[in-house]
Amino acid sequence: QKEVEQNSGPLSVPEGAIASLNCTYSDRGSQSFFWYRQYSGKSPELIMSIYSNGDKEDGRFTAQLNKASQYVSLLIRDSQPSDSATYLCGSSGTYKYIFGTGTRLKVLA
Amino acid sequence: EAGVAQSPRYKIIEKRQSVAFWCNPISGHATLYWYQQILGQGPKLLIQFQNNGVVDDSQLPKDRFSAERLKGVDSTLKIQPAKLEDSAVYLCASSLNGGGYEQYFGPGTRLTVT
Numbered sequence: 125q126k127e128v129e130q131n132s133g134p135l136s137v138p139e140g141a142i143a144s145l146n147c148t149y150s151d152r153g154s155q156s157f158f159w160y161r162q163y164s165g166k167s168p169e170l171i172m173s174i175y176s177n178g179d180k181e182d183g184r185f186t187a188q189l190n191k192a193s194q195y196v197s198l199l200i201r202d203s204q205p206s207d208s209a210t211y212l213c214g215s216s217g218t219y220k221y222i223f224g225t226g227t228r229l230k231v232l233a
Numbered sequence: 234e235a236g237v238a239q240s241p242r243y244k245i246i247e248k249r250q251s252v253a254f255w256c257n258p259i260s261g262h263a264t265l266y267w268y269q270q271i272l273g274q275g276p277k278l279l280i281q282f283q284n285n286g287v288v289d290d291s292q293l294p295k296d297r298f299s300a301e302r303l304k305g306v307d308s309t310l311k312i313q314p315a316k317l318e319d320s321a322v323y324l325c326a327s328s329l330n331g332g333g334y335e336q337y338f339g340p341g342t343r344l345t346v347t
Contacts, residue, residue, distance in 0.1 A: 156334075158335060158336070160338075166340075167322075167324055167338040168276065168324070169338070170335055170336070170337065173335050175333075212276070214336075216333055217332075220278050220281065220291070220332070221266070221278060221332045221336070223277075224275050225274055226275055
């Protein structure tokens, strides 16, 4: 069974700090990786996609991919209370599109 | 650009009844997905369409769930008969062309089976 694993949290960080969210995947055939944000009672919203090893930055968000270690992370700089949500990691490749169970982030004002 | 549309947004039915959900993807998106999301879990893929063909339905409980995308655009997911454990949010998503592309989700349908 190919899986995407995330720590369910909650991960609590103070306002203005860097939040670090991590994800590991088991399918070495995975080629595409995605981070989604999901507010309570809402549907997932795409934050970033990453396809190559290394870092990809978009505003306050940085996605990091290490295919050798089968590891994906999302850094949120200058965290705001509005960033409090569940963050879903998804991968796509050899098998079906698979999501992790999500990490709940709480940014404390 | 209009997003993924879904209806209804909420539905309450009794067990053994039937229910249908509708989804209209982003214009031009060839791939359409139906997911089931149970509270506290990540979305689970039920079925994936590429145009009007099924790419993956390995996790679709085919004894009670069915889905179609007849003209390669909008899609319907049906449950008949419903069970208590079907209570979940049903999410529709679309992507430009296949699993390697970014998916965009609709608002979802919250189903409660009593």
